[in-house]
Amino acid sequence: MHRISVAIVDHHPITLEAIVSVIGRNADLELLGTGSAVPDILQLATDCKPDILIVEVGMPGNAFEAITSVVSSVPTVKVVAFTGVVGVATAIRALDAGAVGFVLKAAQSCELIEAIEAVVRGENYITRSFASQVIAGLRDETLRRKAAAIINLTIREEQIVKLLVRGNTNKEIAARLKLSDKTVKHYMTILMQKMNARNRLEVVVAAQKMQDSNFGAHTLN
Structure with missing residues:
Protein backbone atom coordinates (compact mmCIF):
# COMPACT_ATOMS: atom_id res chain seq x y z
CA MET A 1 0.00 0.00 0.00
CA ASP A 140 -20.46 35.82 0.64
CA GLU A 141 -18.70 36.51 -2.64
CA THR A 142 -19.57 40.18 -2.59
CA LEU A 143 -17.71 40.63 0.69
CA ARG A 144 -14.70 38.78 -0.72
CA ARG A 145 -14.57 41.12 -3.72
CA LYS A 146 -14.62 44.21 -1.55
CA ALA A 147 -10.96 44.90 -0.91
CA ALA A 148 -9.72 44.42 -4.45
CA ALA A 149 -12.62 46.11 -6.18
CA ILE A 150 -13.01 49.52 -4.64
CA ILE A 151 -9.39 50.45 -4.02
CA ASN A 152 -8.73 50.84 -7.74
CA LEU A 153 -11.72 52.99 -8.61
CA THR A 154 -11.01 56.29 -10.31
CA ILE A 155 -12.81 59.46 -9.22
CA ARG A 156 -15.16 59.18 -12.20
CA GLU A 157 -15.90 55.51 -11.47
CA GLU A 158 -16.69 56.40 -7.85
CA GLN A 159 -19.11 59.07 -9.02
CA ILE A 160 -20.88 56.62 -11.33
CA VAL A 161 -21.15 53.97 -8.62
CA LYS A 162 -22.64 56.47 -6.17
CA LEU A 163 -25.32 57.37 -8.71
CA LEU A 164 -25.98 53.69 -9.39
CA VAL A 165 -26.57 53.11 -5.68
CA ARG A 166 -29.04 55.99 -5.69
CA GLY A 167 -31.01 54.22 -8.44
CA ASN A 168 -30.06 56.40 -11.41
CA THR A 169 -30.29 54.91 -14.91
CA ASN A 170 -27.41 55.07 -17.39
CA LYS A 171 -29.13 57.94 -19.20
CA GLU A 172 -29.59 59.87 -15.93
CA ILE A 173 -25.96 59.25 -14.98
CA ALA A 174 -24.83 60.50 -18.39
CA ALA A 175 -26.89 63.67 -17.99
CA ARG A 176 -25.70 64.29 -14.43
CA LEU A 177 -22.01 63.82 -15.25
CA LYS A 178 -22.25 65.39 -18.73
CA LEU A 179 -21.13 62.18 -20.45
CA SER A 180 -22.43 60.31 -23.49
CA ASP A 181 -24.55 57.18 -23.02
CA LYS A 182 -21.79 55.22 -24.77
CA THR A 183 -19.19 56.45 -22.27
CA VAL A 184 -21.35 55.45 -19.30
CA LYS A 185 -21.82 51.98 -20.79
CA HIS A 186 -18.04 51.72 -21.18
CA TYR A 187 -17.58 52.61 -17.50
CA MET A 188 -20.19 50.01 -16.53
CA THR A 189 -18.18 47.33 -18.34
CA ILE A 190 -15.04 48.37 -16.46
CA LEU A 191 -16.87 48.39 -13.11
CA MET A 192 -18.24 44.89 -13.67
CA GLN A 193 -14.73 43.67 -14.42
CA LYS A 194 -13.22 45.36 -11.36
CA MET A 195 -15.93 44.05 -9.04
CA ASN A 196 -16.16 40.60 -10.64
CA ALA A 197 -19.84 41.35 -11.14
CA ARG A 198 -21.94 39.72 -13.83
CA ASN A 199 -24.47 42.52 -14.20
CA ARG A 200 -25.53 45.97 -13.07
CA LEU A 201 -27.38 44.64 -10.01
CA GLU A 202 -24.27 42.88 -8.68
CA VAL A 203 -22.30 46.11 -9.06
CA VAL A 204 -24.94 47.93 -7.02
CA VAL A 205 -24.99 45.23 -4.31
CA ALA A 206 -21.18 45.27 -4.04
CA ALA A 207 -21.16 49.06 -3.89
CA GLN A 208 -23.81 49.19 -1.16
CA LYS A 209 -21.72 46.90 1.04
CA MET A 210 -18.64 49.06 0.54
CA GLN A 211 -20.20 52.48 0.61
CA ASP A 212 -19.99 53.33 4.31
CA SER A 213 -16.35 52.36 4.72
CA ASN A 214 -14.84 53.12 1.34
CA PHE A 215 -16.83 55.81 -0.47
CA GLY A 216 -16.94 59.45 0.37
CA ALA A 217 -13.46 60.57 -0.58
CA HIS A 218 -14.74 62.11 -3.82
CA THR A 219 -18.08 63.88 -3.62
CA LEU A 220 -20.40 64.79 -6.43
CA ASN A 221 -20.77 68.43 -7.39
Whole structure:
Protein backbone atom coordinates (compact mmCIF):
# COMPACT_ATOMS: atom_id res chain seq x y z
CA MET A 1 0.00 0.00 0.00
CA HIS A 2 1.26 3.49 -0.92
CA ARG A 3 2.23 5.53 2.10
CA ILE A 4 1.17 9.17 2.10
CA SER A 5 4.26 11.36 1.91
CA VAL A 6 4.23 14.51 4.02
CA ALA A 7 6.43 17.60 4.45
CA ILE A 8 5.95 20.30 7.11
CA VAL A 9 6.83 23.98 7.38
CA ASP A 10 6.29 25.65 10.77
CA HIS A 11 8.38 28.32 12.45
CA HIS A 12 7.51 27.16 15.97
CA PRO A 13 10.05 24.46 16.96
CA ILE A 14 7.76 22.86 19.54
CA THR A 15 4.84 22.68 17.12
CA LEU A 16 7.05 21.31 14.39
CA GLU A 17 8.37 18.63 16.74
CA ALA A 18 4.81 17.71 17.75
CA ILE A 19 3.63 17.31 14.15
CA VAL A 20 6.69 15.24 13.28
CA SER A 21 5.82 12.98 16.22
CA VAL A 22 2.20 12.64 15.08
CA ILE A 23 3.31 11.74 11.55
CA GLY A 24 5.89 9.29 12.87
CA ARG A 25 3.29 7.37 14.88
CA ASN A 26 1.15 6.68 11.83
CA ALA A 27 2.30 3.75 9.71
CA ASP A 28 0.42 5.08 6.66
CA LEU A 29 2.40 8.34 6.61
CA GLU A 30 5.97 9.04 5.55
CA LEU A 31 7.79 12.26 6.51
CA LEU A 32 9.95 13.59 3.66
CA GLY A 33 11.19 16.84 5.16
CA THR A 34 10.63 19.87 7.37
CA GLY A 35 11.18 23.60 7.14
CA SER A 36 10.84 26.62 9.40
CA ALA A 37 10.51 29.64 7.09
CA VAL A 38 8.44 30.82 4.11
CA PRO A 39 11.19 30.13 1.51
CA ASP A 40 11.16 26.49 2.65
CA ILE A 41 7.57 26.08 1.43
CA LEU A 42 8.33 26.12 -2.30
CA GLN A 43 11.75 24.54 -1.75
CA LEU A 44 10.31 21.48 -0.01
CA ALA A 45 7.51 21.16 -2.55
CA THR A 46 9.98 21.29 -5.44
CA ASP A 47 12.69 19.07 -3.95
CA CYS A 48 10.60 16.48 -2.09
CA LYS A 49 7.30 16.57 -4.01
CA PRO A 50 5.29 15.25 -1.04
CA ASP A 51 1.66 14.24 -1.41
CA ILE A 52 0.81 16.67 1.39
CA LEU A 53 2.57 19.87 2.45
CA ILE A 54 1.50 21.16 5.87
CA VAL A 55 2.07 24.92 6.10
CA GLU A 56 1.82 27.29 9.07
CA VAL A 57 0.29 30.33 7.37
CA GLY A 58 0.92 32.65 10.32
CA MET A 59 4.71 32.62 10.11
CA PRO A 60 6.68 35.79 9.22
CA GLY A 61 6.60 36.47 5.49
CA ASN A 62 3.92 35.79 2.89
CA ALA A 63 3.02 32.12 3.27
CA PHE A 64 -0.10 32.65 1.15
CA GLU A 65 1.94 33.76 -1.84
CA ALA A 66 4.23 30.77 -1.35
CA ILE A 67 1.22 28.43 -1.35
CA THR A 68 0.07 29.88 -4.65
CA SER A 69 3.55 29.31 -6.07
CA VAL A 70 3.47 25.68 -4.95
CA VAL A 71 0.04 25.09 -6.50
CA SER A 72 1.13 26.56 -9.84
CA SER A 73 4.65 25.06 -9.90
CA VAL A 74 4.07 21.61 -8.37
CA PRO A 75 0.33 20.89 -8.78
CA THR A 76 0.67 17.32 -7.49
CA VAL A 77 1.46 18.71 -4.03
CA LYS A 78 -1.65 19.36 -1.92
CA VAL A 79 -1.35 22.07 0.74
CA VAL A 80 -2.96 21.88 4.16
CA ALA A 81 -2.88 25.18 6.06
CA PHE A 82 -2.19 24.65 9.77
CA THR A 83 -2.42 27.65 12.07
CA GLY A 84 -3.29 29.00 15.49
CA VAL A 85 -4.91 32.07 13.93
CA VAL A 86 -8.66 31.64 14.43
CA GLY A 87 -10.18 33.88 11.79
CA VAL A 88 -12.48 33.39 8.82
CA ALA A 89 -10.44 35.89 6.78
CA THR A 90 -7.28 33.84 7.33
CA ALA A 91 -9.03 30.64 6.29
CA ILE A 92 -10.52 32.20 3.16
CA ARG A 93 -7.17 33.71 2.23
CA ALA A 94 -5.46 30.32 2.61
CA LEU A 95 -8.10 28.57 0.52
CA ASP A 96 -8.01 31.29 -2.12
CA ALA A 97 -4.23 30.91 -2.26
CA GLY A 98 -4.68 27.27 -3.16
CA ALA A 99 -4.74 25.31 0.09
CA VAL A 100 -7.26 22.46 0.09
CA GLY A 101 -7.21 21.94 3.82
CA PHE A 102 -7.40 24.28 6.82
CA VAL A 103 -6.73 22.91 10.31
CA LEU A 104 -6.52 24.90 13.53
CA LYS A 105 -3.71 24.10 15.95
CA ALA A 106 -6.31 23.82 18.71
CA ALA A 107 -7.70 20.71 17.00
CA GLN A 108 -6.90 17.18 18.16
CA SER A 109 -3.97 15.46 16.44
CA CYS A 110 -6.39 12.92 14.97
CA GLU A 111 -8.08 15.75 13.06
CA LEU A 112 -4.81 16.62 11.31
CA ILE A 113 -4.55 12.99 10.18
CA GLU A 114 -8.18 13.12 9.10
CA ALA A 115 -7.43 16.24 7.05
CA ILE A 116 -4.43 14.60 5.36
CA GLU A 117 -6.44 11.52 4.43
CA ALA A 118 -9.37 13.60 3.13
CA VAL A 119 -7.13 15.78 0.96
CA VAL A 120 -5.37 12.74 -0.50
CA ARG A 121 -8.82 11.43 -1.51
CA GLY A 122 -9.37 14.65 -3.42
CA GLU A 123 -11.62 16.32 -0.85
CA ASN A 124 -11.37 19.70 0.85
CA TYR A 125 -11.10 19.78 4.62
CA ILE A 126 -11.79 22.49 7.22
CA THR A 127 -11.53 22.03 10.99
CA ARG A 128 -14.96 20.74 12.01
CA SER A 129 -15.60 23.30 14.77
CA PHE A 130 -14.79 26.13 12.36
CA ALA A 131 -16.18 24.82 9.08
CA SER A 132 -19.63 26.45 9.18
CA GLN A 133 -18.14 29.92 9.72
CA VAL A 134 -15.67 29.52 6.86
CA ILE A 135 -18.31 28.16 4.48
CA ALA A 136 -20.54 31.14 5.28
CA GLY A 137 -17.65 33.47 4.53
CA LEU A 138 -16.88 31.73 1.25
CA ARG A 139 -20.51 32.06 0.19
CA ASP A 140 -20.46 35.82 0.64
CA GLU A 141 -18.70 36.51 -2.64
CA THR A 142 -19.57 40.18 -2.59
CA LEU A 143 -17.71 40.63 0.69
CA ARG A 144 -14.70 38.78 -0.72
CA ARG A 145 -14.57 41.12 -3.72
CA LYS A 146 -14.62 44.21 -1.55
CA ALA A 147 -10.96 44.90 -0.91
CA ALA A 148 -9.72 44.42 -4.45
CA ALA A 149 -12.62 46.11 -6.18
CA ILE A 150 -13.01 49.52 -4.64
CA ILE A 151 -9.39 50.45 -4.02
CA ASN A 152 -8.73 50.84 -7.74
CA LEU A 153 -11.72 52.99 -8.61
CA THR A 154 -11.01 56.29 -10.31
CA ILE A 155 -12.81 59.46 -9.22
CA ARG A 156 -15.16 59.18 -12.20
CA GLU A 157 -15.90 55.51 -11.47
CA GLU A 158 -16.69 56.40 -7.85
CA GLN A 159 -19.11 59.07 -9.02
CA ILE A 160 -20.88 56.62 -11.33
CA VAL A 161 -21.15 53.97 -8.62
CA LYS A 162 -22.64 56.47 -6.17
CA LEU A 163 -25.32 57.37 -8.71
CA LEU A 164 -25.98 53.69 -9.39
CA VAL A 165 -26.57 53.11 -5.68
CA ARG A 166 -29.04 55.99 -5.69
CA GLY A 167 -31.01 54.22 -8.44
CA ASN A 168 -30.06 56.40 -11.41
CA THR A 169 -30.29 54.91 -14.91
CA ASN A 170 -27.41 55.07 -17.39
CA LYS A 171 -29.13 57.94 -19.20
CA GLU A 172 -29.59 59.87 -15.93
CA ILE A 173 -25.96 59.25 -14.98
CA ALA A 174 -24.83 60.50 -18.39
CA ALA A 175 -26.89 63.67 -17.99
CA ARG A 176 -25.70 64.29 -14.43
CA LEU A 177 -22.01 63.82 -15.25
CA LYS A 178 -22.25 65.39 -18.73
CA LEU A 179 -21.13 62.18 -20.45
CA SER A 180 -22.43 60.31 -23.49
CA ASP A 181 -24.55 57.18 -23.02
CA LYS A 182 -21.79 55.22 -24.77
CA THR A 183 -19.19 56.45 -22.27
CA VAL A 184 -21.35 55.45 -19.30
CA LYS A 185 -21.82 51.98 -20.79
CA HIS A 186 -18.04 51.72 -21.18
CA TYR A 187 -17.58 52.61 -17.50
CA MET A 188 -20.19 50.01 -16.53
CA THR A 189 -18.18 47.33 -18.34
CA ILE A 190 -15.04 48.37 -16.46
CA LEU A 191 -16.87 48.39 -13.11
CA MET A 192 -18.24 44.89 -13.67
CA GLN A 193 -14.73 43.67 -14.42
CA LYS A 194 -13.22 45.36 -11.36
CA MET A 195 -15.93 44.05 -9.04
CA ASN A 196 -16.16 40.60 -10.64
CA ALA A 197 -19.84 41.35 -11.14
CA ARG A 198 -21.94 39.72 -13.83
CA ASN A 199 -24.47 42.52 -14.20
CA ARG A 200 -25.53 45.97 -13.07
CA LEU A 201 -27.38 44.64 -10.01
CA GLU A 202 -24.27 42.88 -8.68
CA VAL A 203 -22.30 46.11 -9.06
CA VAL A 204 -24.94 47.93 -7.02
CA VAL A 205 -24.99 45.23 -4.31
CA ALA A 206 -21.18 45.27 -4.04
CA ALA A 207 -21.16 49.06 -3.89
CA GLN A 208 -23.81 49.19 -1.16
CA LYS A 209 -21.72 46.90 1.04
CA MET A 210 -18.64 49.06 0.54
CA GLN A 211 -20.20 52.48 0.61
CA ASP A 212 -19.99 53.33 4.31
CA SER A 213 -16.35 52.36 4.72
CA ASN A 214 -14.84 53.12 1.34
CA PHE A 215 -16.83 55.81 -0.47
CA GLY A 216 -16.94 59.45 0.37
CA ALA A 217 -13.46 60.57 -0.58
CA HIS A 218 -14.74 62.11 -3.82
CA THR A 219 -18.08 63.88 -3.62
CA LEU A 220 -20.40 64.79 -6.43
CA ASN A 221 -20.77 68.43 -7.39
